[in-house]
Amino acid sequence: MRLQKATRCALYAVLELASEPDRQMSANEIAEKYGISTNHLAKVLRNLGREGLVEAVRGAGGGYRFAGNPKRTTLLDVIRLFETVETVSSGEREPGDETPEGKALSQVIEEIEATERATLNSISLATMLKLVGRHGAA
Amino acid sequence: MLSMNGYHLGIMSLTDHKIGQDFIIRIAKADDVPAVVAMDEAVTGLAKPDYWQDIFDRYGGRRRGRYFLVADHEGTMVGFIIGEVRAWEFGSPPCGWVFTLSVDDKLRLGGIGTALFQAVCDAFRKYGVTKVRTTVARDNDLVMSFFRSQGMMASSFLQLEIDVAS
Numbered sequence: 289m290r291l292q293k294a295t296r297c298a299l300y301a302v303l304e305l306a307s308e309p310d311r312q313m314s315a316n317e318i319a320e321k322y323g324i325s326t327n328h329l330a331k332v333l334r335n336l337g338r339e340g341l342v343e344a345v346r347g348a349g350g351g352y353r354f355a356g357n358p359k360r361t362t363l364l365d366v367i368r369l370f371e372t373v374e375t376v377s378s379g380e381r382e383p384g385d386e387t388p389e390g391k392a393l394s395q396v397i398e399e400i401e402a403t404e405r406a407t408l409n410s411i412s413l414a415t416m417l418k419l420v421g422r423h424g425a426a
Numbered sequence: 427m428l429s430m431n432g433y434h435l436g437i438m439s440l441t442d443h444k445i446g447q448d449f450i451i452r453i454a455k456a457d458d459v460p461a462v463v464a465m466d467e468a469v470t471g472l473a474k475p476d477y478w479q480d481i482f483d484r485y486g487g488r489r490r491g492r493y494f495l496v497a498d499h500e501g502t503m504v505g506f507i508i509g510e511v512r513a514w515e516f517g518s519p520p521c522g523w524v525f526t527l528s529v530d531d532k533l534r535l536g537g538i539g540t541a542l543f544q545a546v547c548d549a550f551r552k553y554g555v556t557k558v559r560t561t562v563a564r565d566n567d568l569v570m571s572f573f574r575s576q577g578m579m580a581s582s583f584l585q586l587e588i589d590v591a592s
């Protein structure tokens with residue numbers, strides 16, 4: 289699985305902000321830390337704001353603050369805001385789907401997708417922050 | 427910390443104010459069995475007294491490498507965990523295996539599950555194993571999220587199955 293650029297930006301932003309929920313950070317600061325484009329990130333942050341995961345702080349300094357529930361927001365919740373985590377069974381019909389070969393192929397791909405979903409859906413932002421800690425975050 | 431049977435039994439404070447009292451993690455006793463049966467029945471809808479008696483006979487009390495621990499809040503059993511050291515397949519060293527965990531549904535999210543899991547991990551560590559494993563239904567979001575929160579990751583072993591019924 290390869291995450292789209294916007295999804296990666298969003299995950300970095302929510303993890304960064306959720307790691308210190310009282311702190312506000314500008315798009316610039318976050319972009320710099322992760323080496324991503326500020327423009328791109330600004331758009332992503334507005335999206336996250338509409339979904340209630342972050343909030344824009346007005347006034348001096350400005351910036352963004354985490355506004356979600358880190359224990360109840362999973363990686364899948366965030367990813368789904370930016371890309372469709374589509375499954376073979378819910379996706380468009382492809383040529384050959386009804387052949388035995390097509391069905392066997394779908395069965396194998398569904399097995400992979402089910403594991404992927406279970407992984408992303410069981411890791412909350414809070415759990416993810418612990419994992420970040422184990423990788424030696426500053 | 428008290429040390430019994432070669433591993434520690436911790437006395438913890440509930441972070442959740444629903445109880446506002448301490449609970450202890452201790453080794454299961456014979457008179458916990460009815461409460462275990464009732465808690466399992468509340469989750470699964472099936473009362474299995476013979477099954478749990480048999481589990482108690484094999485895992486209860488003080489045993490090396492087998493741990494049946496309960497969380498006790500003022501004399502009431504409010505959660506339990508069962509694990510054992512298993513000789514692991516395919517040339518891997520023995521590991522700790524957790525095969526049952528349950529917390530009273532009125533007292534969940536108060537750290538009891540974490541305390542039980544940490545206690546059984548302590549026991550495994552004292553025994554000398556360095557890896558703890560369990561198996562969870564892929565769609566059981568609750569239990570999966572719990573084990574994830576404890577830092578568990580997917581193992582390098584995949585469970586495979588086949589239907590052999592004719």
Ligand SMILES: CC(C)(COP(=O)(O)OP(=O)(O)OC[C@H]1O[C@@H](n2cnc3c(N)ncnc32)[C@H](O)[C@@H]1OP(=O)(O)O)[C@@H](O)C(=O)NCCC(=O)NCCS
Nearest residue numbers: 359526527528529534535536537538539540569571572575
């Ligand atoms: C899984 C279970 C043991 C957790 O027990 P618990 O005492 O509530 O666990 P804790 O309070 O220690 O929770 C630890 C972490 O697990 C995760 N977690 C627990 N319940 C959760 C829920 N409902 N949703 C999302 N995450 C959850 C959280 O990350 C939590 O961390 P937090 O306290 O910082 O929020 C309990 O929910 C349970 O008994 N469930 C039924 C188990 C079952 O079906 N057993 C039969 C098969 S073995």
